[in-house]
Amino acid sequence: MTYAAVPQTEIKRSYWQRNQQTLAPMLFLAPAVLFFVFYVIYPVFQSFNLSLYEWDGLGTKEYVGLRNYEDLYYEYIDRDAFYTSLKNNVIWLFLYLLAIPAGLFIALFLNQTVTGIRLYKSLFFFPFVISQVVVGLVFTWFYDPAFGFLNVFLGWFGAGPINMLGDERYVTYGVIIAGLWPQTAYCMILYLTGLNAVNPEQIEAGRLDGAKGLRMLWHVVLPQLRPATFIAFVVTIIGALRSFDLISIMTSGGPFGSSRVLAYYMFEVALSEYGFRMGYGAAIAVVLFAIMMVFIAYFLWSMYREEKR
């Protein structure tokens, strides 16, 4: 009898009740997807399109094909600016990765249980919480040739004074050091949480086998820290390619444009006193995007493999 009752209730159920398994996800996703497509995904394609035009931001756009890219390649507009930025991006990318071993080192140093260690850990993490703008200001004063502590310090050893941010040879490294400060703190916290989860039995087993120090670290501890290392890589690489705030605050790309990176150069070209060359700026952004896409693709692929398992 109950068998016959089922279709009857089936008819009474509303469209929503019958289809809510398919409708609900669409409903829940709609606002986020709409916002994201409108403000993030669609603008990416707009930028691609814009890079084929010459546009001052106000007048009519003029289609120029790939000329913006040719201009980048042959540096018709700014001598060296593009290649300097590209070179600096590569330097940033490699040196920024030092944050990972540095963070691991500090994490190992702090992974003890003494009184007040929790407070120490949070204070070591401090630089990451502060805005990069403030980090930039702090380091600008730290490097200041007149009163900066760096030169006071160098003076104790009879060295210096050096004008870190005024010298084309040092400036990029000076800015990167400022950037490494918060980034190291970030990697440190990733590893500290990772170290908490390291299996103590494996460590003990390693100890019984006579492993200690670096060998233990390399063969027993680091393999267990893989998830932390992966995230550290992701955030560090993205952070290196995104570097903008520090350069803008500390040097404005100077001296003579020697500390520019693509992210900053693009901003300069499109939105500052150097004029509103939106199309040219978009072309630079596309190059930066292409570099980033290599990493994004790799990250997505790794995540995809994880999902499959």
Added chain:
Amino acid sequence: MFPTPLEKRPPAARTMYQAVLPLALVVWLLPLLAVAIFSIKPGADFTNANYWGVPSSFDFVDNYGQVFFNSDMPRYLLNSFTITIPTVIGAVALSAMAGFALGIYRFKANIWIFFMFVAGNFVPFQILMVPVRDLTLDMGLYNTKTGLVLFHVAFQTGFCTLFMRNFIRALPFELIEAARVEGISEIRIFWYVVLPLMKPALAALSVLIFTFIWNDYFWAVVLTQGPESQPVTAGITAFNSEFRAMYHLMSAGSIVAALPPVAMFFLMQKHFIAGLTLGAVK
């Protein structure tokens, strides 16, 4: 535990460690300590080139009073709050729903929508800059806090959805199945079953997004100008050109600008760290 716990080391190593620890901290925070010292010095010390000596007087109240009562700083701080708080609420709300949809339901486009959020989250800001600025101009929202909030909500939704979805995946699915058997509608399942379980994720993301948005500089420069709508990160450059070479005030201003996320971090440390590690490292 690795490295070897101190309790298992000779006492000399222990004393060593406890001596080195504060020293290392001082070196690590040196640039910041310098600014903190600068911010309580009187202006005269800088004209007399007494940069690193003992402050000739303790001017904490004077300097910070100047920042709070004699500059645009309170205005910028207020702007930062009115930008940051709605963004946090918006991004967390949107991503809680999206994360629920992606975490619970199986449908074909699921993984692709998820990857869209993840990939979009990593995109360089510069490729969005010109179109987003145009869009904001066209909507008449350039140089308004609303314009900034709308963009931030949209962009942060990428990261938040990644986080929420992974968090929801880790919840026991039997709970939802049980609710479905009871005939509870999907919307009520979200509200009464899943949302209460998501409290840790909501807290973690709120703290994290608060910090991210408070510290944003790029979009503040691109989408706003002037004290009526700029947040404190962009305002501080104007503040600094107003008080050029007055390092005691610039230092005090920087510290004030940096304080809210620092306070947030210390109050909600556990959640903050859970958020940073993307919940992947437990």
